[in-house]
Amino acid sequence: MLSLAFYLLFLLVFVVFAVYAERKTAAFIQNRLGPMEVGPRGMLQTVADLLKMIQKEDIKADAVDKLPFLIAPIIVFVAVFAGFSVLPLNAEVAGSNVSGGLFLMLAIISLDVLGILMAGWASNNKYSLFGSMRSVAQIVSYEIPIGLSVLCVVIITGTLDLQKTSLLQSGRGLIDWNIIQHPVLIIPFLIFFISGLAESNRTPFDLPESESELIGGYHTEYSGFRWGIFMLSEYGMMLLLSIVGAILFFGGWNSPLVRIGSWDLYTMTSGTVWGTFWLLSKALLLVFIQMWVRWTLPRLRVDQLMSLSWKYLTPLSILMLFICGIWKLWLIS
Amino acid sequence: MSYFKNISYALRTVRKGLTLTIRYFFSARFKRNKRPVTAANYFEAENGTFTVQYPREEILVPDHGRYKLHNEIDDCIVCDKCAKICPVDCIEIEPIRAVEEYGKTSDGTPLRIHAAKFDIDMAKCCFCGLCTVVCPTECLTMTDEFDYSTSNILDHNFSFSKMTEREINEKKLELEEFQKEKEAIKNTSGAEKQAKPVMKKPAGKPVFKPRPIPKRK
Amino acid sequence: MSEFVQFFFFLLTLIGVGVIVSTKNVVHAAYALALVLVSLAGIYVLLNAELLAIVQILLYAGGVVILLVFGVMMTRRGSEDVLVSESKNSILALALSLAIFSLLVYVFSEATFESFESTITSDQVREIGVSFLTNHIVAFELIAFVLLVALVGASYLAKMSSND
Known part of the structure; x- marks a missing residue:
């Protein structure tokens, strides 16, 4: 409960500054300065934008399917945010005590498709409908590689509990991280990262939204606060997948510093606050990489998207599952 | 085999793109130098951000740039040449002849006409610069001021005349009286033709003479 | 507390089922089906069957319903704005469902459930x-x-x- 409350607050602050960071990253990559006017170096630009957004009218077009239209953004947000419930925060604060924590997270975040579908269908708008159909096809396809790549880690660690996964990687710093202890996990991490981009509808997989073709896709008809909830969910999904990636592959809340001689940096940088700091900074680094990718690669075509998932990532992840099984059976036991 | 080729091609191109963008990301620490157009390396590529935060900083403008017109009214002999040559008729002049030479411009040309109105409508101006070329006393120049946008287009009409309403009326009356006087003189004694030396001289002949520009070969 | 939550999930299930039966809009019925399946998952959690609940959400709510709605969207014919389901043979359907219902009631009342404490x-x-x-x-x-x-x-x- 404590971790969930923390994550709710953190998510709200995160979204404000992630939007700012996104715009700054885009600007720097494109030799621009980005927002500079509101607050020091434009730090409060997103706050101003949010204030503007909240004041906007909550427009419901006449032809929309009223009830589904109104609850769709809430379903999307609840589905994404429920995924945070199983995440640990540091060595003391674990997430929800479910036997299949990771599995539950994957199951619950797959529900956000329902909200997206509902939004697209209820909007009664061809762009929205196309957007949501693309989104469903994309998320359903990419759930397979993401599930299989997570399964690779589960095979090696032998647990679905994210807190236990973190505990298994603690002790000696960097060298205990899954991705370094078990180098076979490098390819599953790449698969996880790519599929994670697709799951959170980020460029180069932002076909459901694609401003240039679909004018925003499933949230074309939304304005004001409800649109803001979609935005919040998208950034929430980014953060969620980054935290999960950090826990599964990069040691979770464990400090990356190693003991050098008698100078025990690892113990010095471990603890409740330090743990939270390490987990969140690893996750934010992954979020930055997501942004970096977004401003580098162009959007894929629909058929390219499907062939990437079904012809490349899925077979590769099945192969990696097999290799990880061998690794677990013969090489480390 | 194109399957594995595709994979390696994708990996290579993604890696290349990512290294390129991260290089740009870190080069945002620097700011591009502001160079004048005349600088030899003006077109050279440079790293760093090139946003000009306009009201706070400005792009360097060449000295001979053609922007807002300015008339140094004290030097203006109100010869009306600029108004005549203007292709878009943006200069509007209302002259009042002075009864006598009332001063000299900074280059020594006598002033004989008052400018009751010297308006330049920059909203009409086409920035050709012809008026500055014909100006005999070089009082009409183009400045480097380029930002004079207003919310009302009428504010783009810049008035350069310094004369007040009262002064204008005064000068008009003076001229009228002078002309009446002249008429009277003409009517009473037609023989006194040499009594008006003021009007005999050609009006407003400039001291400065434009030199012919040698043709380049 | 637990009873209250359980009651809440029962209520949600009943509302969902009611909507499925009463609505003529196929898409709304599919949404209600999702509601029913998720609230059933909630009941499973209260019955100490966490894994079953997760599988229920993943497969039924996240998979079957989505594909159902997706299929409905893909097969929308022409310019029909709302997909309307027809209700024919209502008497026969009523009789059939009553028969199944009474059969289920009979089976459950006759059966003897071993009461076992959940060991896992x-x-x-x-x-x-x-x-x-x-x-x-x-x-x-x-x-x-x-x-x-x-x-x-x-x-x-x-x-x-x-x-x-």
């Missing part, structure tokens, strides 16, 4: 996984085989339609 609370996933690969290996392999056949069939159908 700590690591259900492990227990279920182990029993899949030991006691129920034949069923497990058969399911895998069925899935393989389905996959091959699907790719065959996809290939056939692209050749036309």
Whole structure:
């Protein structure tokens, strides 16, 4: 409960500054300065934008399917945010005590498709409908590689509990991280990262939204606060997948510093606050990489998207599952 | 085999793109130098951000740039040449002849006409610069001021005349009286033709003479 | 507290079922089905069957319903704005469902349930996984085989339609 409350607050602050960071990253990559006017170096630009957004009218077009239209953004947000419930925060604060924590997270975040579908269908708008159909096809396809790549880690660690996964990687710093202890996990991490981009509808997989073709896709008809909830969910999904990636592959809340001689940096940088700091900074680094990718690669075509998932990532992840099984059976036991 | 080729091609191109963008990301620490157009390396590529935060900083403008017109009214002999040559008729002049030479411009040309109105409508101006070329006393120049946008287009009409309403009326009356006087003189004694030396001289002949520009070969 | 939550989930299930039966809009019925399935998952959690609840959400709410709605959207005919389901033969349907209902009531009232304390609370996933690969290996392999056949069939159908 404590971790969930923390994550709710953190998510709200995160979204404000992630939007700012996104715009700054885009600007720097494109030799621009980005927002500079509101607050020091434009730090409060997103706050101003949010204030503007909240004041906007909550427009419901006449032809929309009223009830589904109104609850769709809430379903999307609840589905994404429920995924945070199983995440640990540091060595003391674990997430929800479910036997299949990771599995539950994957199951619950797959529900956000329902909200997206509902939004697209209820909007009664061809762009929205196309957007949501693309989104469903994309998320359903990419759930397979993401599930299989997570399964690779589960095979090696032998647990679905994210807190236990973190505990298994603690002790000696960097060298205990899954991705370094078990180098076979490098390819599953790449698969996880790519599929994670697709799951959170980020460029180069932002076909459901694609401003240039679909004018925003499933949230074309939304304005004001409800649109803001979609935005919040998208950034929430980014953060969620980054935290999960950090826990599964990069040691979770464990400090990356190693003991050098008698100078025990690892113990010095471990603890409740330090743990939270390490987990969140690893996750934010992954979020930055997501942004970096977004401003580098162009959007894929629909058929390219499907062939990437079904012809490349899925077979590769099945192969990696097999290799990880061998690794677990013969090489480390 | 194109399957594995595709994979390696994708990996290579993604890696290349990512290294390129991260290089740009870190080069945002620097700011591009502001160079004048005349600088030899003006077109050279440079790293760093090139946003000009306009009201706070400005792009360097060449000295001979053609922007807002300015008339140094004290030097203006109100010869009306600029108004005549203007292709878009943006200069509007209302002259009042002075009864006598009332001063000299900074280059020594006598002033004989008052400018009751010297308006330049920059909203009409086409920035050709012809008026500055014909100006005999070089009082009409183009400045480097380029930002004079207003919310009302009428504010783009810049008035350069310094004369007040009262002064204008005064000068008009003076001229009228002078002309009446002249008429009277003409009517009473037609023989006194040499009594008006003021009007005999050609009006407003400039001291400065434009030199012919040698043709380049 | 637990009873209250349980009651809440029962209520949600009943509302969902009511909407499915009463609405004529197929898409709304599918949404209500999702509601029913998720609230059933909630009941499973209260009955200490966490893994079953997760599978319920993943497969039924996240998979079956989505594909259902997706199918409805893909097959929307022409300019029909709302898909309306028809209700014919209502008397026959009523009789049939009453028959099934009474059959179920009879079966449940006659059956004697062994009351057992749930022994697997700590690591259900492990227990279920182990029993899949030991006691129920034949069923497990058969399911895998069925899935393989389905996959091959699907790719065959996809290939056939692209050749036309």
